[in-house]
Amino acid sequence: MNTDRGQNEGRVPLRELGDADPPGRTRGRRDSFRKARRMSNWTAAALMVGTGAAAVALAHQSFPAAAPAAGAAGQTGGTATPAGRTGANPQGTSGPSVTHSVATTTASGVTVTTTTRTVNGKTVVTQVRHAPASADN
Amino acid sequence: MRAIAPTLTCAAPWRRVATGDDVVAVAERAALGTTARVAVWPPASLGVACAAVDDVLAALDQQASRFREDSELSWLHAAGGGIFMISDGLAEAVGVALAAARWTGGRTDPTVCDALISLGYDRDFAAIEQQRDEPPPAPAPAPGWHLVRLDGPLLRLPPGVRLDLGATAKGVGSDRAVRAVMSATGQAGGVLVSLGGDIAVAGTPPRAGWPVTVAEAPYHAGPPQPQLVRLTGGAVATSSVTCRQWRRGGTTLHHIVDPCTGRPADGPWRTVSVAAATCADANAAATAAIVAGWRAVSWLTREGLPARLVGHNGEVRRLGGWPAVSGSPIPVVPGTHVYAGARRSGGAR
Numbered sequence: 001m002n003t004d005r006g007q008n009e010g011r012v013p014l015r016e017l018g019d020a021d022p023p024g025r026t027r028g029r030r031d032s033f034r035k036a037r038r039m040s041n042w043t044a045a046a047l048m049v050g051t052g053a054a055a056v057a058l059a060h061q062s063f064p065a066a067a068p069a070a071g072a073a074g075q076t077g078g079t080a081t082p083a084g085r086t087g088a089n090p091q092g093t094s095g096p097s098v099t100h101s102v103a104t105t106t107a108s109g110v111t112v113t114t115t116t117r118t119v120n121g122k123t124v125v126t127q128v129r130h131a132p133a134s135a136d137n
Numbered sequence: 138m139r140a141i142a143p144t145l146t147c148a149a150p151w152r153r154v155a156t157g158d159d160v161v162a163v164a165e166r167a168a169l170g171t172t173a174r175v176a177v178w179p180p181a182s183l184g185v186a187c188a189a190v191d192d193v194l195a196a197l198d199q200q201a202s203r204f205r206e207d208s209e210l211s212w213l214h215a216a217g218g219g220i221f222m223i224s225d226g227l228a229e230a231v232g233v234a235l236a237a238a239r240w241t242g243g244r245t246d247p248t249v250c251d252a253l254i255s256l257g258y259d260r261d262f263a264a265i266e267q268q269r270d271e272p273p274p275a276p277a278p279a280p281g282w283h284l285v286r287l288d289g290p291l292l293r294l295p296p297g298v299r300l301d302l303g304a305t306a307k308g309v310g311s312d313r314a315v316r317a318v319m320s321a322t323g324q325a326g327g328v329l330v331s332l333g334g335d336i337a338v339a340g341t342p343p344r345a346g347w348p349v350t351v352a353e354a355p356y357h358a359g360p361p362q363p364q365l366v367r368l369t370g371g372a373v374a375t376s377s378v379t380c381r382q383w384r385r386g387g388t389t390l391h392h393i394v395d396p397c398t399g400r401p402a403d404g405p406w407r408t409v410s411v412a413a414a415t416c417a418d419a420n421a422a423a424t425a426a427i428v429a430g431w432r433a434v435s436w437l438t439r440e441g442l443p444a445r446l447v448g449h450n451g452e453v454r455r456l457g458g459w460p461a462v463s464g465s466p467i468p469v470v471p472g473t474h475v476y477a478g479a480r481r482s483g484g485a486r
Contacts, residue, residue: 095178095327096160098343101365102176103163103331104350105410107377 148195151175151187161343168194169202169307171333177318178326178343186328189321193314194332200227201302201309203250210300218296228290229479234305236478237421238282241436244425246396249279250301255399272388276399305475307332308374308420315339335374337416342369346466351445353379353408360451364463371469372416376423377408393427404430408447411437412459412467417475418442440474443467 151164154174162180164187165172173194177186202208209227223231234247255274285300286293294300302309314330315337322328327340329347338347346367353361366373378393378401395402409426413419422442426433434456437444443457455461458468 095341095343096158097345098158098161098178098348100157101348101350102156102158102161103174103329103336103347104334104352104363105331105336105373105375106334106350106352107375107380107408 148191153183169198169310169332170204171307172331173314173333174329174331175314175318176329176347177322182318182322182326182328185321186318189317190314190330193310193317196226197230197306197310197313200224201230201306203299203301210302213292213294214299218294218298221292221294222290223292225290228287228292230302230306230309231285231292231300232287232479233309233417233421233475234300234302235282235285235287236475236481237305237417237425239478240474241421241425241429243282243396244428245304245421246279246282247300247302247304248282248285248298249394249396249399250299251297252277252279252394252396252399254299278399279394279396281396304424305417305421307335308337308372308415308417311335311337311372311416329368335372335416335420336368337372338368338370345369348464349373351375351410353377353447361447361453364445366460367464367466368412369466369469371412371414371471372419373410373412373467374416374419374423375408375410376420376427378402378427379407393424395428402428402430404428404433405448406430406433406446407449409433410445410459412443412469413473414469414471415473415476418473421475441470443469 149167151166154163154165156163156176160180161176161178162183163174163176164183165174167173173190175183175186175190177183198205198208200209203210203214205211209224213221213223231247234245238246255277280295280298284295284298310332311330314332315328316339318328318330319339322340324340327338327342327347329336329338329349336349346369349366349368350363351366351373352363376393393402394400404427406427409423411419411422411426413422419442422437422440422444426437426444426446429436433444433446434454437456441457443459444455445459446454446456448454457470460467
């Protein structure tokens with residue numbers, strides 16, 4: 001029938017079990033099997049590598065080895081390292097040029113006011129010691 | 138359990154400080170028994186920065202001061218031991234103190250409080266009677282930091298054990314303050330905060346770093362001369378036996394107590410400055426070095442911390458790349474021991 005012919009056009013009939021492969025197709029099929037197997041091996045390897053990398057990345061995010069993660073503000077707690085606090089910042093970024101000392105690290109509890117003035121072209125540094133304030137820690 | 142009457146406290150006003158550079162704004166005020174100083178750039182951020190630091194200092198004082206009757210720590214002490222649910226802020230401060238004790242091999246120990254009290258440091262330092270004829274009582278070694286347990290916000294304090302967070306609290310305060318300032322300024326520019334000479338910086342530093350003077354007491358005459366260093370990140374803190382001194386029975390005492398003996402540390406160093414990634418690390422390491430004495434050299438070297446140790450004869454020893462040349466940057470090593478340790482023990486989240 002025209003209809004049946006039309007439906008079967010372009011289709012390859014299924015082989016019966018035990019039918020031999022037509023000559024020339026065996027090698028092609030073997031090659032494609034090999035290619036598919038090779039592809040799946042590569043896919044599996046890529047998946048394994050990807051999964052491993054993702055696991056390592058997640059582990060690093062969850063348990064930072066040294067300095068805590070940056071950014072979180074907190075006056076009452078939290079362990080985040082402040083921005084730029086993971087050691088030395090690169091020098092010469094965009095900060096201004098500051099020549100005079102802005103603070104003194106000294107024996108705790110010593111209250112010092114350091115004032116720098118320029119008098120007649122000379123830098124005069126004044127340090128005044130104050131009595132401790134009313135609170136302590 | 139007693140009720141706590143809230144105390145109204147009024148923060149001292151900030152005062153602008155002229156340093157000679159207009160590109161940074163500097164202000165300071167009395168706080169925590171010493172001076173708080175803030176330096177920021179751009180200068181327009183100063184108001185916001187001071188407000189942020191105010192909040193941090195008020196919170197820290199309320200949480201961790203052993204001299205305020207209404208502080209959370211005083212409330213724990215008054216309860217006389219037990220298991221407490223404490224605030225996140227105090228949990229962090231205690232967690233850091235315990236982690237510092239573990240890191241320093243017990244050279245800093247928050248349970249040293251009773252030893253300090255028995256020596257006479259039982260109130261705000263300004264209120265201590267500077268000289269008394271009677272000698273101090275027999276020394277009382279610290280009970281030991283390992284007796285204190287912290288699991289998240291749950292603190293177990295054995296009966297009779299009181300805490301002094303002095304070896305780390307100012308460092309924690311400086312760390313929190315720079316964090317709060319950077320948050321308040323939208324991470325713009327850079328900031329330096331000093332609490333009694335324990336200095337932390339954050340954000341973008343000035344070119345070549347924040348210029349910081351390393352010194353002993355300003356009234357100290359003789360060697361060594363103050364040194365100017367540059368801080369490009371992290372923190373620097375100084376501990377010294379040359380201040381906070383008082384006399385009992387003809388003996389000069391000071392506030393850095395060896396937890397093992399309960400006596401003021403009597404090692405070879407009178408002042409130690411340490412640079413580290415965080416101010417709490419630097420603060421703890423500097424105090425531990427005073428207590429550790431000669432062993433501090435190998436410990437600081439092993440930890441890779443830049444340090445400047447001043448002996449009682451004024452001789453200076455530099456370790457870990459601490460610059461010999463004035464104006465040079467300090468090579469701060471990344472990584473924190475005390476915050477990481479506190480987090481592991483659940484004391485900081």
